[in-house]
Every structure is written in C-alpha cells, then in structure tokens.
Amino acid sequence: MLLRHTTDKIIEREALTVNPAKTCQPVGAMYAALGIHGCLPHSHGSQGCCSYHRSVLTRHYKEPVMAATSSFTEGSSVFGGQANLLQAINTIFSVYNPDVIAVHSTCLSETIGDDLTQIIAKAKEEGNVPNGKYVFHANTPSYVGSHVTGYANMVTAMVKTFSMKSSTKKNQVNIISGWIEPSDMREIKRIANQMMAKIVLFPDTSDVLDAPMTGKHEFYPKGGVTIPELISTGDSKFTIGLGPLCTLDACIKLENQCKVKFDSLELPIGIQATDTFITALSRAAGVQVPDSLTDERGRLIDIIADMQKYLYGKRVALFGDPDTLVPLTEFLVALDMKPVYIVTGTPDKTFEDRMASILSTKVPEAKYKAGERADTFLLHQWIKQQGVDLLIGNTYGKYIARDENIPFVRLGFPILDRVGHSYFPMVGYAGAMNLVTKILDVIMDKIDREVPEEKVELVM
Amino acid sequence: MKTKVTMDPERWKAEVLTKYPSKVAKKRAKSIVVNEGDEVKQIQANIRTIPGIITQRGCTYAGCKGVVLGPTRDIINLVHGPIGCSFYAWLTRRNQTLPPTPDSPNFMMYAFSTDMQDSNIVFGGEIKLKQAIREAFEIFKPKNIGIFSTCPVGLIGDDVHAVAREMKAELGINIFGFSCEGYKGVSQSAGHHIANNGVFKHVVGLNDTPVEGKFKVNLLGEYNIGGDAFEIERIFEKIGITLISTFSGNSTIDSFEQSHHADLNMIMCHRSINYLAEMMETKFGIPWIKVNFIGADATAKSLRKIAQYFGDAGLAAKVEEVIAEEMALVAKELEPIKARTQDKTAMLFVGGSRAHHYQELFNELGMKTLSAGYEFGHRDDYEGRRVIPTIQIDADSRNIEEIHVEADPTRYRPRKTEAEIKALVAQGLQFSEYEGMMTEMGKGALVIDDISHYEMEKLVEIYQPDVFCAGIKEKYCVQKMGIPLKQLHSYDYGGPYAGFEGAVNFYKDIDMIVSTSIWKMVKAPWQKESVIEAEYAL
Numbered sequence A: 001m002l003l004r005h006t007t008d009k010i011i012e013r014e015a016l017t018v019n020p021a022k023t024c025q026p027v028g029a030m031y032a033a034l035g036i037h038g039c040l041p042h043s044h045g046s047q048g049c050c051s052y053h054r055s056v057l058t059r060h061y062k063e064p065v066m067a068a069t070s071s072f073t074e075g076s077s078v079f080g081g082q083a084n085l086l087q088a089i090n091t092i093f094s095v096y097n098p099d100v101i102a103v104h105s106t107c108l109s110e111t112i113g114d115d116l117t118q119i120i121a122k123a124k125e126e127g128n129v130p131n132g133k134y135v136f137h138a139n140t141p142s143y144v145g146s147h148v149t150g151y152a153n154m155v156t157a158m159v160k161t162f163s164m165k166s167s168t169k170k171n172q173v174n175i176i177s178g179w180i181e182p183s184d185m186r187e188i189k190r191i192a193n194q195m196m197a198k199i200v201l202f203p204d205t206s207d208v209l210d211a212p213m214t215g216k217h218e219f220y221p222k223g224g225v226t227i228p229e230l231i232s233t234g235d236s237k238f239t240i241g242l243g244p245l246c247t248l249d250a251c252i253k254l255e256n257q258c259k260v261k262f263d264s265l266e267l268p269i270g271i272q273a274t275d276t277f278i279t280a281l282s283r284a285a286g287v288q289v290p291d292s293l294t295d296e297r298g299r300l301i302d303i304i305a306d307m308q309k310y311l312y313g314k315r316v317a318l319f320g321d322p323d324t325l326v327p328l329t330e331f332l333v334a335l336d337m338k339p340v341y342i343v344t345g346t347p348d349k350t351f352e353d354r355m356a357s358i359l360s361t362k363v364p365e366a367k368y369k370a371g372e373r374a375d376t377f378l379l380h381q382w383i384k385q386q387g388v389d390l391l392i393g394n395t396y397g398k399y400i401a402r403d404e405n406i407p408f409v410r411l412g413f414p415i416l417d418r419v420g421h422s423y424f425p426m427v428g429y430a431g432a433m434n435l436v437t438k439i440l441d442v443i444m445d446k447i448d449r450e451v452p453e454e455k456v457e458l459v460m
Numbered sequence B: 001m002k003t004k005v006t007m008d009p010e011r012w013k014a015e016v017l018t019k020y021p022s023k024v025a026k027k028r029a030k031s032i033v034v035n036e037g038d039e040v041k042q043i044q045a046n047i048r049t050i051p052g053i054i055t056q057r058g059c060t061y062a063g064c065k066g067v068v069l070g071p072t073r074d075i076i077n078l079v080h081g082p083i084g085c086s087f088y089a090w091l092t093r094r095n096q097t098l099p100p101t102p103d104s105p106n107f108m109m110y111a112f113s114t115d116m117q118d119s120n121i122v123f124g125g126e127i128k129l130k131q132a133i134r135e136a137f138e139i140f141k142p143k144n145i146g147i148f149s150t151c152p153v154g155l156i157g158d159d160v161h162a163v164a165r166e167m168k169a170e171l172g173i174n175i176f177g178f179s180c181e182g183y184k185g186v187s188q189s190a191g192h193h194i195a196n197n198g199v200f201k202h203v204v205g206l207n208d209t210p211v212e213g214k215f216k217v218n219l220l221g222e223y224n225i226g227g228d229a230f231e232i233e234r235i236f237e238k239i240g241i242t243l244i245s246t247f248s249g250n251s252t253i254d255s256f257e258q259s260h261h262a263d264l265n266m267i268m269c270h271r272s273i274n275y276l277a278e279m280m281e282t283k284f285g286i287p288w289i290k291v292n293f294i295g296a297d298a299t300a301k302s303l304r305k306i307a308q309y310f311g312d313a314g315l316a317a318k319v320e321e322v323i324a325e326e327m328a329l330v331a332k333e334l335e336p337i338k339a340r341t342q343d344k345t346a347m348l349f350v351g352g353s354r355a356h357h358y359q360e361l362f363n364e365l366g367m368k369t370l371s372a373g374y375e376f377g378h379r380d381d382y383e384g385r386r387v388i389p390t391i392q393i394d395a396d397s398r399n400i401e402e403i404h405v406e407a408d409p410t411r412y413r414p415r416k417t418e419a420e421i422k423a424l425v426a427q428g429l430q431f432s433e434y435e436g437m438m439t440e441m442g443k444g445a446l447v448i449d450d451i452s453h454y455e456m457e458k459l460v461e462i463y464q465p466d467v468f469c470a471g472i473k474e475k476y477c478v479q480k481m482g483i484p485l486k487q488l489h490s491y492d493y494g495g496p497y498a499g500f501e502g503a504v505n506f507y508k509d510i511d512m513i514v515s516t517s518i519w520k521m522v523k524a525p526w527q528k529e530s531v532i533e534a535e536y537a538l
Ligand code: SF4
Pocket: A024, A025, A026, A048, A049, A052, A105, A106, A107, A108, A142, B081, B082, B083, B084, B085, B086, B150, B151, B152
C-alpha cells in the first residue's frame, strides 16, 4: 500500500495537516499574472518559493513558466527587501524587457512587512521603470487563504491598477475568469464568439501556457489580455465574474472604481452552470444564443441520457477548489451520481451553503468540509469507512485511487502526470462532454478489466 | 547533420555580459570561466543570486527537507510553516523506496504541515507545532519526527529545537528540528549542510548493536532518484559488500543509527554530504573516499577503489569478476547506440555534482560536453578540494552552524593505521579528496556557475548542442527552441542511471532523444521559410 498508514479510524486534529488539498497564494498570483500579455511575474521573497511555484506550474502545463525572484538572503530578511526589489526591477527591464512586472509577495516579505506600494513608487521615482512599462503588485501572504486567494488577489490588483473609466462607454462585456485552464479560457472565448458577444476576458492564459512548438522560445507568447484591453474594462457595459472566490472581489472593485455593474456566477462547469452563464452573457451583451450552442447542449444531454446505466447512483469522492467543486457537484447530481465526500483546503465561508443547496435533498448523506485540515487524508479516511465508485481530483489522488482501486478522473491543480487538461476544456457544453466522457471511460474500463470473463460485453 | 556555429567562448562571454546592467555584468563575469584544461582557473560560486535574475536555484529548506531527509521512509517530516513549502516538496523529487514488508513504516507518500495561519504568525506557532507533533504521534505512531522550519518561522522567533526537546521528552521518541529557513544561505546548499549537522547530532551512532559483514560501507550523497540506489545495492550484493546505510536513498533512520559501524564512507555527491563524512571521520575514525557510480567505467573504477581500500584478494577477484561480466553486457548495448551518438554535443547545468558525473556517461557515448555548471556548487566542486582553505566565507554562509566535533572517547577507532593509509595513497587511492569538475573538462569549455535563464538561451542559440541537461524549469524553454532537454534532477521520470544497468538505460534514453522524429516536423509544409527544418534536421 502506498498510503499504508491511513486507516478508517478518524482522530480529531486541531493542528496537523496531512496531504493538503490546497497550496499557497503566490502560485495563484503567478498563474493569473501569466494571463497578461508581455507580463513577467515576480516573486518578492527568497528564491525557493519562486522555484517551487515555477516548477509546479511547469509540471502542470509542460510549458515554459517564466518568473523572477527577489532572491532574499538573511540580510534582506533582517533589513527588509527594498534593495532587492529595486535591483530586481532594474535587472528585469534590462535583461528580460517585459511590458509589465506583476509583483507578488511571499510569506517572508509579508512577515517582514515590506511595503510594496512604496518600493514600487520608489523604483519609478528613480527612473527604473521605463516609459510605457508597468510594475504593479498584489499582496499574497500564504498564511491566509490558499492558492485560490492568491489568484483572486492578483486579479483584483489588475483591476485596481489598470481599469479606467473614460468618457465613452464601450460595447463590450468583461468576463473575469476564475482559475481554469487555458483550454477553458479558449472555450469561453469560442462561446462568446459564437454568440457574437464582444468580450474582454481576463486573465487569459490561452496562447501563453499552451504555446505551439515553433523552434523558437517566445519569452512572452502571443496570448494574454493586453494592457489597453485591461484599461478598457472600465468602459465596458457589464462584468461577469466566473467563480466567486476568484473573481468577486475584482468585480466589486471594478464596480466601485468604474461603475461597471456585474453578475457573479459559478464557473460554467456542467449543464446548469453553463446555462446560467450563457443566459447572462446573452443578456449582458444583448445578443441571441445561436442554434449551434443549443445543439451542443443537446448533444451533451444526449450522451448523458444514453449512458445513464453507468452513472446512476454511483458514489463519488472529490477534492479541489471551491469554485470548481460547487458546479462540478451540481453537474454530478445532474448525472444522478452521488457526490458523497468533498473536501477543499481553501477556506470558504459560503462553501457549506452552496453545497447544502445542491446536496441536502438529493444526497443527504454527503459529507463535505472546507478550510484547514480539510485534506485528502480525511477524504481517504472517509473512503476507507465506506467506499466510492469514482474519485475526482488533482494528481495526488492517484495514490488513493491505486490503494483503493477506484476509477480516477484527474481534474484540478496540479495535474503532474497526464496531459490534456490544458488542451481540452471542461467548461461549457463541450467541456461537459469531455468530462462525462472521461468519467465514463474510467468507470467502464474498470468494468472491462474486472468482470468475470463470461460477463465481458462487446457492446456497452 | 546540423552545421555547428563555432563562436569563440570568450567572445560569447563578452557578448552575453553586455546585456546586463554594469554592476550585474561585473558580478556575472566572475562566474563564467573558459576552461584552460591543465591549469584550473578560479570561478566564483556559492554567492547570492542577483535579484531579478531568473535562476535555477531553490532554497535552503528545499535542500534540507527535500534532498537529505526526504528520501528516508521511517520518519515523519513535519514542515512547520504555511502550507506551500510542504506541498511543493511532496513527492516531487521521486526518491524511490522499498520497505521490506507491507507493515514496515513508510511515510514518504505523505505531506505533513502545521499549515500556519495569520494568528500563528502574529502570536507564534510553537503551540500549534507541539499539538501537531502530538497528533502525528497519536495517529501514525512513528519512531522519529523531524521538524523543518520555513521562512516565517525564524522571523517570528519560534524555537523548533526547544519544541523538539520538549516533545521528545513527552512522547519518548526521537524528535529533532532543523533551522532551515529558506533565506539562510544562497541556495539549497546551505540546507544540505544544516541537514548533515542535524542527522549527525541527532541520529548517527545511536545504535551500537554490531552489524555483521566483512566489508562494511556507507554510501553518502546518493538519493535513489529513479532507483539509482537499487542498482548500486544490486552490485554491492553481488560482490558481497555490506551497505549499512545510504544517505539518503531507500534509507531508514534505523540504518543511519548504525552507520558508524562502517569501515569506509563513500561519497557520491560531494556537495551535499561531505560535511557528514568529515564529521564521521573525526568522531569515529571512518575514512572517506570519493566515488562515482554514474557511468559504467566510473562504476568499475569506484568498485576497484573499494577493493583496493579493503586490500582483500578475494574481494578484489570478485570485483574484477563482476566488472568483467557486467561490462560485457554494457559494451554489447553501447556499440550500436554509439554509432548514432558519436561526436554529438551536450551541455549540463544541474545540481552540485551531476553536471560533473554525467559527463562520464556522455564520454562513454562519444559525446562532447561543451559547457557545464552547477546550480548550487561551491568552488571546491569546480576546482577541487585543495582550494577550500582559500575560499572566502561571506555573510551569506557565515550563519550556517559549523559544529565542533571531537573523537568519540570510546567509539573512535581508526580503520587504517597511518602507515596503511600512506601505502594506499602511494598506490594512488586518494582519501578525503575531490578533484572537481574543471580538471576533467576540456580546454575551451564554458564553465558557468548559477547560470541565468538569459545565459542559457544564448548558449543554446549560439552553440546548438544536441542535448541540453538541466531541470524542469528549463526543460520546455529549451525544447521550444528545438533542442531536446534531458532532466537530470528527475531523469524525465526514467532511470535508474547509476551502475551498469543504469548506464545502459541512459545510453538508450539519449539514443531516443537524439533520434526522436518529431523535431523534424516542427514546420508545416506551407511555411516556406524552412530554415528551422534545415537547421534541426538530424
Ligand atoms: S513560504 Fe509561503 S509563499 Fe513560500 S512556498 Fe512557503 S507557503 Fe508558499
């Protein structure tokens, strides 16, 4: 057994986290910042954090992930990191020449109490920020929240720094993207395009973290929201935030700053959440939903109806981030599956309510937990108490899946051992088709592998 | 064949430096050296990375928790800090381990963290740490718990060592702490030193029960990436060498506790573990030699050194027998591959020893190393240990504890008399010596310490090596340029590469890399400028 010390006996824990279902803020900030065109994320702290964050993002995408660090040493942690950041800004513009540097803090610089606003102002004063270039920052202390919080903080910082209201409104809708894959962001743009809705999507990591092989390393790949586009979000007629934990703050900021009204929606994962998103976009942009999308929806419903036998009543355990888990759970319930165990390490005050509204009548036996010590060790212990038919989560789930022989679908962050997530979406109807196909594949593969020989079916 | 550009390395260096602000250029200039061949030049190493430079390096914590303690299975490694540091070090170094029975302890698949919250930062985290230790003990019943401090811990003043002592007394198991905050030192290297000190102080020599065996050794600085240690164990077993412990791969705290019974310490990765060997020699009288099991020839050479050390005719005969048998297999595999790899070129930028060791394997393949450098090496790893007395200790390294060690009053036992050592030295066996990378590299090779991303791109662009070796952060940048990158931290999830079977695995993997078809399809037929295609076609 891989996780040989995990048993069904649950002993209450107050301090110890085992096998976390979350990680730290800066990696989210780094990911979000990569969704700006020509942006170099910068980690203000010791170089270990930056190395870890780049490594995990690189392993997840199998793509270059560029970011710089303030490389703190003991001296900086005593005297503060101002000198480091000033030198870093100078070095970065000389050597790597980005349009924007997106600085995020780390536990270390936060504990020291470095004032990033002041340091960046000083860099500008000293003439170390070339004309037409930008340096902005988000505070991302990891002893608060999780990687999701870091993403949210960076997105809010984008609004705070760039969104500007001019005298003329623009006929466009902002879509603030929660933490989804480049493939998903691409899919959202495709949907909007089909609807002929003019949108500004940010952040947008498509064409950044799924860049083609060309024989040349583009340090700043062609994708990402541009600075003029970001600035223009203040003139948009409406904002749709996808995934409240990641985007609600940014929506509120944008409304306060530029008077752009907003809708905060769940990520469009599954049927209902996609319905809601498309309805909202059609209303906000003043466009019709084209038949092509209605047909897509129909094809999705068709697959599900055809394959009910393999889905109905199946018990599912899942872990990940709240913004993904909520619509995913709703989708699983729509498939008549039973999401019985759900954990997220990300603290979220609304999680219980959101889950309860989906689960209380349909799956009253479901257990779910968010925040500290809502880890995959606990999830595994629940599974030991009563098994499940399917596990959904990031790569770390594979140890549980193998020990317990559970069909496993990789979804979330990080996925370190498979490809595909950055190329094939899970949002929208097309994404839901991907998702349901994946679920069916693993469930049916297990049947094919394990039924007695005389029960093997050609047609399923 | 690709047409190679031949730019004079001095010119390359000068051109690359023009891109940096002048102060930065001045500093980087000392870390880029064109190798002379016979006379080793001085290189600047183990100094802090300039802020803003995109570096390969990680932190002290990574070196301590990730490298030295991570591969040991019967200990709970509890990370005291916010969640991230623990999360990223969770199984990512792919140290393999093989517990002898289904019930043997193995905590390596688990990540343990105190997951510090803002209240812990404000009011201190010691209470939470103690509670976490109690819970870990109650749930998992380990015999050992190590506590690893991350950046905030030192700043808020949590005393992990005091907590360790207190909890050790309370729970009656071995508990020890490491002050390995990421900002100490300039790279992972500081963490190695801190880990060496901790393991030496708290573990080595705890169990005096004698160990059976005629030729008893420890292997130091071998981390069982991709199963390297398994292959070395296989060879030792075949020869009849008793491996008491490996620091640290497929390893246990139990075995560390008995490691002082060995008669010889062998160092693989000099950078990460030489401190422990030195301390064990002083305290217990165990001499150390440098070995290298990367490369079939290097493996044979290292095995002969062991035989020479023990001076036993039977052992020497057995070693020769095994070498002959294994080398025959290796040669058979190598021959057809070498036809395809001969005269190809490589560059290696990784770690603190592999950038040196793997040159052996490339030599065996007939490939030339154009450029190499370490991520966290010191001058002695480049220039040889003879320069140690001349290395200036700067403020960034001064904070790492040098523990004072004396001969153990009862257990110190010189394994060889002075005369015996002298005789062995006369025969060519070197003790406590490492020659470094530069002595073995050709004239004109570019040696670059702590290479920056920018320098790396320029190397690849100008010299177009057939294989570039580095880590995950570099992998896809280099590959986007049409040059395959071989990861030498994780082996691209292959391996083992150590020993004889490992060498064959490596030959095959490099053969695959230089023969992969996809690179020829980078351009679509309608992209009429076919420059890239012509250049990268094999
Ligand atoms: S110190 Fe904080 S920011 Fe850095 S890796 Fe650890 S948790 Fe993340």
